[in-house]
Amino acid sequence: MRIGVITFPGSLDDVDAARAVRLAGAEPVSLWHGDHDLKDVDAVVLPGGFSYGDYLRAGAIAARSPLMADVVAAARQGLPVLGICNGFQVLCEAGLLPGALTRNSHLHFRNRDQGLLVERADTAWTTSFTQGQRIVVPVKNGEGRYVAAPADLDRLEGDGRVVVRYVSTTPGSGVDGNPNGSSRDIAGVTSADGRVVGLMPHPEHAVEDLTGPSTDGLGFFTSVLTAMVAA
Amino acid sequence: MTATPHAADGPADAAVRAMPDLDTVDRAGRTPDDAQPFAELGLKDDEYARIREILGRRPTTAELAMYSVMWSEHCSYKSSKVHLRRFGDLPKSDALLVGMGENAGVVDVGEGYAVTFKVESHNHPSYVEPYQGAATGVGGIVRDILTMGARPIAVMDSLRFGAADAPDTARVLPGVVAGVGGYGNCLGLPNIGGELLFDETYAGNPLVNALCVGVLRHEELQLAKAEGVGNKVVLFGARTGGDGIGGVSVLASETFDAEGPAKRPAVQVGDPFTEKLLIEACLEIFAAGLVTGIQDLGGAGISCATSELAAAGSGGMAIDLDAVPLRDSTLTPAEILMSESQERMCAIVEPGKVDEFLAVCAKWDVLATVIGEVTDGDRLTIDWHGERIVDVPPRTVALEGPRYDRPMARPADLDALQADAPPSSSADLRADWLAVVSSPDGADKSWVTEQYDRYVRGNTVLAQPEDAGVLRIDESSNLGIALSLDGNARYARLDPYTGAQLNLAEAYRNVAVSGAKPLAVTNCLNFGSPENPEVMWQFAEAVRGLADGCRELGLPVTGGNVSLYNQTGDVAINPTPVIGVLGVHADVTRRVPTGWRADGESVLLLGE
Amino acid sequence: MPQVVVDVVLKPEISDPQGQAVLGALGRLGHSGVRSVRQGKHFVLEVDGDPDEAELREIAETLLANPVIEDVELHLPTD
Amino acid sequence: MPQVVVDVVLKPEISDPQGQAVLGALGRLGHSGVRSVRQGKHFVLEVDGDPDEAELREIAETLLANPVIEDVELHLPTD
Numbered sequence: 001m002r003i004g005v006i007t008f009p010g011s012l013d014d015v016d017a018a019r020a021v022r023l024a025g026a027e028p029v030s031l032w033h034g035d036h037d038l039k040d041v042d043a044v045v046l047p048g049g050f051s052y053g054d055y056l057r058a059g060a061i062a063a064r065s066p067l068m069a070d071v072v073a074a075a076r077q078g079l080p081v082l083g084i085c086n087g088f089q090v091l092c093e094a095g096l097l098p099g100a101l102t103r104n105s106h107l108h109f110r111n112r113d114q115g116l117l118v119e120r121a122d123t124a125w126t127t128s129f130t131q132g133q134r135i136v137v138p139v140k141n142g143e144g145r146y147v148a149a150p151a152d153l154d155r156l157e158g159d160g161r162v163v164v165r166y167v168s169t170t171p172g173s174g175v176d177g178n179p180n181g182s183s184r185d186i187a188g189v190t191s192a193d194g195r196v197v198g199l200m201p202h203p204e205h206a207v208e209d210l211t212g213p214s215t216d217g218l219g220f221f222t223s224v225l226t227a228m229v230a231a
Numbered sequence: 232m233t234a235t236p237h238a239a240d241g242p243a244d245a246a247v248r249a250m251p252d253l254d255t256v257d258r259a260g261r262t263p264d265d266a267q268p269f270a271e272l273g274l275k276d277d278e279y280a281r282i283r284e285i286l287g288r289r290p291t292t293a294e295l296a297m298y299s300v301m302w303s304e305h306c307s308y309k310s311s312k313v314h315l316r317r318f319g320d321l322p323k324s325d326a327l328l329v330g331m332g333e334n335a336g337v338v339d340v341g342e343g344y345a346v347t348f349k350v351e352s353h354n355h356p357s358y359v360e361p362y363q364g365a366a367t368g369v370g371g372i373v374r375d376i377l378t379m380g381a382r383p384i385a386v387m388d389s390l391r392f393g394a395a396d397a398p399d400t401a402r403v404l405p406g407v408v409a410g411v412g413g414y415g416n417c418l419g420l421p422n423i424g425g426e427l428l429f430d431e432t433y434a435g436n437p438l439v440n441a442l443c444v445g446v447l448r449h450e451e452l453q454l455a456k457a458e459g460v461g462n463k464v465v466l467f468g469a470r471t472g473g474d475g476i477g478g479v480s481v482l483a484s485e486t487f488d489a490e491g492p493a494k495r496p497a498v499q500v501g502d503p504f505t506e507k508l509l510i511e512a513c514l515e516i517f518a519a520g521l522v523t524g525i526q527d528l529g530g531a532g533i534s535c536a537t538s539e540l541a542a543a544g545s546g547g548m549a550i551d552l553d554a555v556p557l558r559d560s561t562l563t564p565a566e567i568l569m570s571e572s573q574e575r576m577c578a579i580v581e582p583g584k585v586d587e588f589l590a591v592c593a594k595w596d597v598l599a600t601v602i603g604e605v606t607d608g609d610r611l612t613i614d615w616h617g618e619r620i621v622d623v624p625p626r627t628v629a630l631e632g633p634r635y636d637r638p639m640a641r642p643a644d645l646d647a648l649q650a651d652a653p654p655s656s657s658a659d660l661r662a663d664w665l666a667v668v669s670s671p672d673g674a675d676k677s678w679v680t681e682q683y684d685r686y687v688r689g690n691t692v693l694a695q696p697e698d699a700g701v702l703r704i705d706e707s708s709n710l711g712i713a714l715s716l717d718g719n720a721r722y723a724r725l726d727p728y729t730g731a732q733l734n735l736a737e738a739y740r741n742v743a744v745s746g747a748k749p750l751a752v753t754n755c756l757n758f759g760s761p762e763n764p765e766v767m768w769q770f771a772e773a774v775r776g777l778a779d780g781c782r783e784l785g786l787p788v789t790g791g792n793v794s795l796y797n798q799t800g801d802v803a804i805n806p807t808p809v810i811g812v813l814g815v816h817a818d819v820t821r822r823v824p825t826g827w828r829a830d831g832e833s834v835l836l837l838g839e
Numbered sequence: 840m841p842q843v844v845v846d847v848v849l850k851p852e853i854s855d856p857q858g859q860a861v862l863g864a865l866g867r868l869g870h871s872g873v874r875s876v877r878q879g880k881h882f883v884l885e886v887d888g889d890p891d892e893a894e895l896r897e898i899a900e901t902l903l904a905n906p907v908i909e910d911v912e913l914h915l916p917t918d
Numbered sequence: 919m920p921q922v923v924v925d926v927v928l929k930p931e932i933s934d935p936q937g938q939a940v941l942g943a944l945g946r947l948g949h950s951g952v953r954s955v956r957q958g959k960h961f962v963l964e965v966d967g968d969p970d971e972a973e974l975r976e977i978a979e980t981l982l983a984n985p986v987i988e989d990v991e992l993h994l995p996t997d
C-alpha cells in the first residue's frame with residue numbers, strides 16, 4: 001500500500017505524517033506540490049504546517065498548486081484523501097470539503113492535548129474506531145475555527161458529515177472542550193462519499209507512546225489500509 | 232556636518248555624474264579634511280583616528296558605516312571580550328568539535344551525530360515592536376544554527392518582563408509570546424522549554440533570549456569562511472530593504488538633502504515562510520556539497536557577512552553592490568551595506584557549482600544572486616555604479632575592532648543587600664512564604680506555552696512543563712538530547728559570581744535529572760551599561776563564576792551572546808546571565824519525567 | 840501605474856472575533872461611541888496598463904476572498 | 919448608523935511577505951498583469967451619532983494600527 005504525503009512550501013508535519021503512515025504498515029511516498037504526479041498512490045495525506053506561511057488565508061495559496069488539480073480530480077473518483085490541520089484548510093479552500101477555517105475565537109495559537117468524539121466510524125479514515133469512541137490527540141492551530149453559514153451547518157449535521165467533534169479530556173472539570181471556537185464543536189468533516197476527511201487535530205502526533213499523549217492517532221492511518229483492502 | 236557638495240570633478244562616469252555626492256575611495260583620498268559624522272554613528276575620537284590610520288586616508292561614507300556598525304558593542308564585544316577569554320581558557324573537551332568563535336559551537340553526541348546550539352538576545356527590538364522583535368530574534372538564532380550545516384530541530388525562549396500587573400507588560404508580553412510562537416511555529420520547530428519571569432527592573436527593557444538547537448552528521452559541518460580565488464559570493468534569501476538601519480540615517484541625511492529618502496524604520500519585519508524555504512534550500516545545498524563556506528546575515532547585514540567571510544579566509548573579496556536585489560531602489564550604498572533585512576544568507580560557491588546552487592534555490596523559490604567573488608590579495612572591495620566605495624582589510628573590520636578593559640567597582644549597595652537577614656519570626660516566615668507562592672514567577676505558564684507548537688517533527692519526548700526539554704534525534708537507536716535554559720537574576724544581583732554558578736547548576740541538574748549526561752554550555756549575558764563600573768563588575772564576576780563552575784563540572788562553553796546597555800534611564804536591569812546546558816541521552820526511552828507516577832512510591836531527598 | 844483596491848469583508852453571518860476584540864478594547868479605553876467593529880482585508884494591486892475589470896473581479900472573488908465566508912468590494916481607478 | 923472605514927497599510931519601506939505571496943500566486947495562475955500587491959487591514963466601524971474625527975483618528979492611529987510599521991487612511995461618511 002502506498003500512501004502519498006504532499007509537501008507544499010511551508011509544510012511542516014510531512015515528516016510526521018510519513019512516520020505515521022509507516023507505523024501503520026504502509027509505504028509513505030512523498031509528493032511535491034509543483035508536480036502533476038500522484039505516483040500511483042492508493043491514498044493521499046495533506047499534512048499540517050503553514051503552507052505559504054498561511055499568508056492571505058491558511059491553505060488558500062496551496063489549494064491552487066498544480067498537484068491539487070490532480071488531487072481534486074482523483075478524489076472525485078474516490079481516492080481516499082486525509083487533510084490534517086493545514087491540509088484540512090487546503091481541502092476546504094480547494095472545494096473538496098465544505099466550510100472554512102478562520103482565526104481562533106481567542107485570537108491565539110493553541111497547542112494542547114485534545115479530546116475528540118468519533119461520530120463517524122465508517123469513513124475511509126475512521127473504520128478503526130467505533131462510533132462514540134473518545135480519543136485524545138494533539139491540536140495546534142491559530143486558524144482552526146470551523147465556520148459555515150448556519151443553514152450549511154444544519155445540512156452538514158443532517159447528512160451526518162461531522163466525523164469528529166471536540167470534547168473535554170476531563171469531563172466535568174469545566175475545561176472547555178472546544179479549543180478554538182469552532183461552530184458546534186466541529187473538529188473534522190467528510191465528503192458525501194466518506195472518502196475525503198479533513199480534521200484540525202493532529203493524529204500523526206499521537207502514534208507513539210514516547211512522543212504523543214496517546215497512540216489513538218494511529219487509527220486514522222490503519223483505517224485507510226482496511227478501506228483499501230476492502231475496495 | 233553636511234558634506235559640501237563637490238563638483239563632479241572625478242571620473243566622468245554617467246552614473247557618478249548623476250550622483251555627485253557619491254563618496255568614493257578616490258574622492259576620500261582627495262578630500263581628507265571632509266568632516267564626517269563618526270560621533271553620531273557611535274565611534275569615539277580615537278576609534279575614528281584608528282580607522283584613518285588603518286586606511287591611510289579618511290574612510291568613505293560606506294566604509295565609515297561598516298566600521299561603525301562592526302565596531303559597535305553589539306558586533307565587536309569590545310567591552311566583554313577581555314572577560315570572555317576565561318571561557319576559551321577552559322580545559323578542552325573531547326566532545327567539542329567546534330568551539331567559541333564560530334556562529335555556534337558544535338558538540339559530538341555519538342553515533343556520528345553532532346549537535347549545535349546557541350542562545351541569543353533580541354531585547355531592545357522586542358520593546359519597540361514586541362511581535363516583530365521577538366519573531367526576528369527567533370529567526371536570527373535559527374540562521375546561526377543553520378549556518379553550521381545543521382538542521383534546526385527545536386527552540387527555547389527565556390523571557391523577562393516588568394511587573395506582571397504593569398500596563399506596559401500588558402503591551403509587551405502578549406506581543407513577544409505571539410512573536411516567538413508565530414515565527415517558531417511557522418518554521419516547524421518545536422518549542423521545548425524556556426523561562427518567564429517578572430521584575431520591575433525589566434520595565435522598559437524586557438529580555439527576549441532565544442535558543443535554537445540543530446543536528447548534523449559530523450561530515451556535514453560548514454564553516455563561515457571565504458576560500459578559493461575565483462569562487463563566487465552568492466547572496467540568497469529575501470531582498471534587501473531599508474530595515475533596521477535607523478542608526479545609519481545620519482549618513483543618508485548627509486548624502487541627500489532635506490527631502491531625501493524616507494526615514495528608515497529601525498524595526499525589522501520577519502518572514503518565517505521565507506526562512507523555512509531558506510532552511511530547506513540550504514540543507515539541500517549542503518547535502519549536494521555545493522558550498523565551501525556560508526554565513527548568515529544578521530546585525531550589520533552585508534557588511535558583517537562579507538567582512539567576516541573574508542576575514543576568516545585566506546584571500547580577499549570583491550563585491551558588486553549593484554547586483555544586490557533590492558526591495559527599495561532609493562537605498563544608498565551605505566544603507567544597502569547596513570541593512571538588517573531578515574532571512575538572507577551568503578555562500579561561497581565554486582564557479583562550476585553555481586548553476587546547480589541556483590537551481591536548488593529556484594526549486595524552493597529562493598532568490599539567489601552572485602554578488603562578487605573571492606580574490607587573491609587581502610582586501611575587501613565593494614563597487615557601486617562602477618565606482619569603488621569600499622577598499623579595506625577585512626580583518627580590521629571583523630576581527631580587530633577596539634577592545635576595552637573598562638573600570639569596575641563592586642556595587643555600593645551590595646553589602647546592605649547581602650546583610651538582609653532571613654526571616655526570624657514565624658509571622659515573617661509566613662509572609663515571605665505567601666509572597667513566594669503568590670508570585671507571578673511561580674504561576675502556571677500554560678497561557679504562554681500553549682501558544683507554542685511542541686509536537687512538530689514528532690521527536691519531542693519531554694517539553695513544558697518539564698524541567699528539561701528532551702528530543703529524540705535517531706528513531707532507530709533512540710539517541711537523544713536534553714536541554715535546559717535557566718537564569719535567576721535575583722541571585723546574580725546579590726552575588727554575580729555565585730549567582731551565575733547557581734544558574735549553571737540549575738540548568739545542569741535539570742538536564743541530569745531527565746536522565747541525560749550534561750555535555751556543554753551556552754549562555755546569554757544580559758547586563759546594563761558597561762560604562763557603569765558597577766555593571767562592569769557584575770559582568771566580570773558573572774563570567775568568572777560561570778567559567779569556574781564549568782571548570783568544576785568539566786563542561787566547555789561552546790558559545791553565547793552578550794547584551795549590554797539593558798537599562799531604563801540610569802537604572803540597569805538585574806544582572807541576568809541566562810545559561811543553557813545540553814546533555815545527551817543514549818536512549819531517550821529511559822528519560823525520567825518530573826513528578827510522581829504512582830501511588831506508594833518512596834520519596835527520597837538527595838544532597839545536603 | 841494604475842492602482843486597484845480590493846476590500847475583503849466577512850459575510851455578516853460569520854462571526855468576527857478580531858473585530859470583537861477591537862470593540863472590547865475600545866470600550867475599555869472609554870471610546871463608547873463605537874457600536875460595532877468588523878475587520879477585513881485591504882489589498883492594493885498595481886496593474887500594468889488598463890485594468891481589466893473582469894480579470895480583476897475573478898482575482899478578487901476566487902483568490903483574494905474565500906466566497907464561502909467573505910464578500911469583496913472592487914475599487915477600480917476612477918480617473 | 920454612520921459607518922467609518924479605516925484602512926491600515928504597511929509603510930512603503932516595510933516588507934510585506936503576505937503581499938509578496940499573493941503576487942507569486944497570481945503569477946503562477948497566469949495573471950501576469952499585476953505588478954505588485956500590498957496587503958493591509960480594513961476596518962468598518964459603526965458609530966453613534968456624528969463621528970468625531972479627532973477621536974476616530976486617535977483610535978485608528980493608536981489601536982487599529984501600529985504606527986511603527988503602519989500608516990492609516992481614515993474614511994468618514996461623506997453624505
Ligand SMILES: Nc1ncnc2c1ncn2[C@@H]1O[C@H](COP(=O)(O)OP(=O)(O)O)[C@@H](O)[C@H]1O
Nearest residue numbers: 318331332333334375754756789790791792793
Ligand atoms: N557569553 C558568551 N560566551 C561565550 N561565547 C560568546 C559569548 N558571547 C559571544 N560569544 C561568542 O562570540 C562570538 C561572536 O558572537 P556573535 O556576534 O553573537 O556571533 P554572530 O556572528 O553569530 O552574531 C560567537 O562565537 C559567540 O559564540
